[in-house]
Amino acid sequence: MVFKMKTVSIIGMGFMGGSLGALLLQKKICENVVGIGRNMKKLKIALKKKAATSVTTDLKKGIENADIIIISLPVNLIPLAFLKIKPYLAKDTIVTDMGSVKGLIVEKINRIDTGKNFVGSHPMVGSEKSGIKNIIPEIFNGGTCIITPHKNTDKKKMLIVEKFWKLIGMQIVKMDAKLHDKYISRISHFPHIMAFIITNMASKIIKKNKSIIGRGFKDITRIAASDEDIWTDIIISNKNEILKDIDIAIEELDALSQMIYLNKEKELKNYILNARKLRERI
């Protein structure tokens, strides 16, 4: 399969959309990157940062020559964006996204995706930084992109989407959208909740005794500096899986509390040993 791509349109030029646009141009994967957004001031930063070759606030115009359209919006806005562009999609136009919750998106979009234009993607990269000002094109290098096929997914288009992320420098894992949401809660969404809690619990120390804070605390709370709008959206969008994980965590804390209270050193040691051995596999 020869991979020819002239124009990529990106709907939403924030941290992820901007980083992707800049990388596509740096790597010369396409000729044109059209940055689409609502705020011309931010779009102009995208131009200045070489994250797009042209920008527009007009959704219809922005996608009219696109070979592939990337929806890079908060999770809850992705299906709506698809609905808006649907009337203008040609048969061959590919639409994908970068949302970190997939169950609802893939289900909703496939219900209206009569032209089979959509393939769900989740490039598993990100940063506690956000916004077009902070883009890091290299963030995609060596990362993993999860593609979530649906029974309605067009196989040819999926192959092209795979190829697209590979060209960018990512490895591909395919996974059912529901399993994706379960796994991503476990390794990303739920750990963010834990990081928010650890940070908020240390409020007084951070404000008054910050010099005693070491590398361990800094590492474990790095992701607590994540954007509150993006993460409120993600958490609400994947609430079922996250609520399950929170329940399990409460059970684990309760079990550990018992072990510690009763000085069950052997059990405690095994719990830590298990964690260490697992962590050493990564």
Place this chain on the structure above:
Amino acid sequence: MVFKMKTVSIIGMGFMGGSLGALLLQKKICENVVGIGRNMKKLKIALKKKAATSVTTDLKKGIENADIIIISLPVNLIPLAFLKIKPYLAKDTIVTDMGSVKGLIVEKINRIDTGKNFVGSHPMVGSEKSGIKNIIPEIFNGGTCIITPHKNTDKKKMLIVEKFWKLIGMQIVKMDAKLHDKYISRISHFPHIMAFIITNMASKIIKKNKSIIGRGFKDITRIAASDEDIWTDIIISNKNEILKDIDIAIEELDALSQMIYLNKEKELKNYILNARKLRERI
């Protein structure tokens, strides 16, 4: 105050003791570092790694010329080690430790420290690595050392201990031992518990789908690779504070669970915003 120090004896040549010995020699802070331990094979590694100028398994001999003795043992063994060396301490000999729990240690030792030899220290550095093989002398550079004065502490000796850690490259914070334990649970011991839980909960993914694991998970679980013996000891030694923190964490998880379940996006956003602002202060 002129700082003259010929011999430092370190009881326990593991990761921390070994790293300290090597740094003392690299920086020429003293002439001799005597490494004291029970396992001659490990002590020989200490010699080879230039973490000591001489080694011995004989506690009495090991400390006889020491200007300062550093007890670098698991927290629960520190008071016992002090008891063992007590008969051989000269009036001017200074004894300090590197234990990360202080309440019990400082209380127990001060009860028997008739010669006022002891000053409690906690250099707030460490690694998920352990053992003499993995020493990292640079780990002390720029770190903070908490000194925990007791009403019986000899002020002159405390000044020398302060000077000692400063020469090594650390900044000093003084704090009551009880407050120390509360704060250190909050920013180190309790976060370790959270890291163990997050890692153990992801067991299946680590074993079968590790390619989807990204930087966020790696950072938040780095400390879960910590040694199980050392950490069982620390957790049991600081159980009162850690149990309180676990209870608070369960309440927080419960509150977040309610927010998420009821779609209280504004509250959730504020919770995350609060964490982000705190994290950005560090």
